[in-house]
Amino acid sequence: MDNLNLKMVTDFICTFDSSCQINVEYSEWSNETLFKVIDKATDLYFVAFQLDDVETSLILDELENPIMDVDIQRIYNRVKSIPVQDSIKSLHLNSLLIAAGRSGQLILR
Numbered sequence: 001m002d003n004l005n006l007k008m009v010t011d012f013i014c015t016f017d018s019s020c021q022i023n024v025e026y027s028e029w030s031n032e033t034l035f036k037v038i039d040k041a042t043d044l045y046f047v048a049f050q051l052d053d054v055e056t057s058l059i060l061d062e063l064e065n066p067i068m069d070v071d072i073q074r075i076y077n078r079v080k081s082i083p084v085q086d087s088i089k090s091l092h093l094n095s096l097l098i099a100a101g102r103s104g105q106l107i108l109r
Contacts, residue, residue, distance in 0.1 A: 004041040010048040012037060016058045031067045034059065035075060042078045050088065063095035065102065072100045076107050 015030065038045050049059070066072070076096045079089060100107045 001040045009044040013048045016055045031062050035070045042082050046084045060095045064098040066099050072105050
């Protein structure tokens with residue numbers, strides 16, 4: 001996680017596909033990794049996210065349903081501070097608010 005580059009993040013984001021949802025172990029790993037990537041490499045994540053091949057709805061659904069304990073406030077703050085298109089940022093922030101509600105965390109906006 002400490003040495004992520006754009007290709008690694010892009011390759012990871014491109015793995016979000018409906019065909020992978022039936023593999024429970026992969027789904028758990030990818031959910032956990034998604035939060036770690038956004039936390040550790042927020043800027044690279046958003047560059048990769050804006051590519052044409054990204055399954056936006058699947059990724060946002062993963063964000064809304066964290067399977068592990070995640071400091072959603074920290075990730076929310078990182079996403080909020082990143083200079084990215086407002087519509088993309090809003091989608092992510094809304095998904096993180098849903099995740100916070102589901103996990104009982106209060107998000108300070």
